[in-house]
Amino acid sequence: MTLPDGALLGALTIVFTLWLLASIPNQFRWEWWDNTARRDVLALLPRWTFFAPRPGRHDLHILIRDWSAGSPGQWRELERRPPAPWLRAFWNPDRFVRKTVTDTGNALIRAAARPEAGSSTSIQLHAAYLEILGWVVAAPPPVQDTSPGDARQFVLVRTQTARPGRRLDVAFISFEHPRL
């Protein structure tokens, strides 16, 4: 069985050339290109900068607490399940969750830092805020609590290293959200 190679070869040459040429501007953060690349819904245009030029040197954690009758409960971390270090080279299912948490958290921190954000409550309408709030609200109450609380609040905390005495940088504090 033979495919019509002449026409197919020409078409493939055009496709691969365009794909490669479009991959080049995608390595830069040019606004004019980003607007075009946003239409790449299947994420076919790669970005190969990997940890550069500004590598993430922090872990981002989402901490939540419940409020009951006007009193705050203890902060606790939204569940994370990093695999055993010796296993990670072959098995790391947590990476999908961690990447989403980090990207969404950083998007919220960047949005809150913009001058126009100010002290406005409009940050609550930001897509990243709503997304994180969805995870936070769905998290089960702490095992020791019989009452789920009246409201829930979250903070985004950055840490570096896994040492017990590590420094915690609070990067964002949410509003308190009544539980329905």
Next chain:
Amino acid sequence: MSAAGWALDVACRLVAIGVFVGAVEQWSVREQFQPGGVLFTPAHRMSRVRALVSGRHTLAVLVLAQLTTALVVLASGVETVLGWAALCVLTIAFVALRWFRRSGGDGAEQMASIVLISTVLVAPAFPGDARLALGVGFIAAQSVLAYSTSGIAKLVSPVWRDGTGLAGILSTIDHGTPALGQWLVRHPTLSKLASWGTIAFECAFVLVLVLPPPLAAGMLLAGLAFHAACAALMGLNSFLWAFPATYPCVWVAAGFVRGLASG
């Protein structure tokens, strides 16, 4: 089997291993795809098309499709009609799951997509050496672009040049080995040396296309060691399959380039 056919066959088998592992990993965190989960997309944030194809069993169908077709590709390669047909389904399921999941993707998935889609398009199950060479050239070009971009982006970064960037990344839980990262913080000269080693390797990767075969093979072996280290120390397990998968194509493309250079 032509050199280009061999390169695409090995590339797809390696990618198939990575896709298989990734599919099982996603199934193991399937609760995160449910409402309230980190990988769940609420209906109001879906396009009309995605809402149409998203159902309770979408994840299961896409994972199952990836697992079965990855096994067929591993067993029969992509130069048979059965293997190529399996590759087509594997590619559709892989791209669809990335699209369905919407977030949490990485560069390894991007490279895997490039290898899979370009091999589907050049159809190695059917005769046509020029077509296969085109696919090999494209994958090799993307591989060289990936290492060069990554190297240059690090070269222009002050924190990569002074070594604090690498020590910082390795100090994290998500992408590092905190004990090693902190050790590098205490030994800045070694951190700087490791940083410059990474920058030099990534920037010099393009030379693999023109180096004599023994040196080119050494460069690819260094690349394999680099990805093994990234998998062990940073948890980048998917890169261990996706990037070395391009090496057979880079090797064959380097043969083309050397052939052109020697007339």
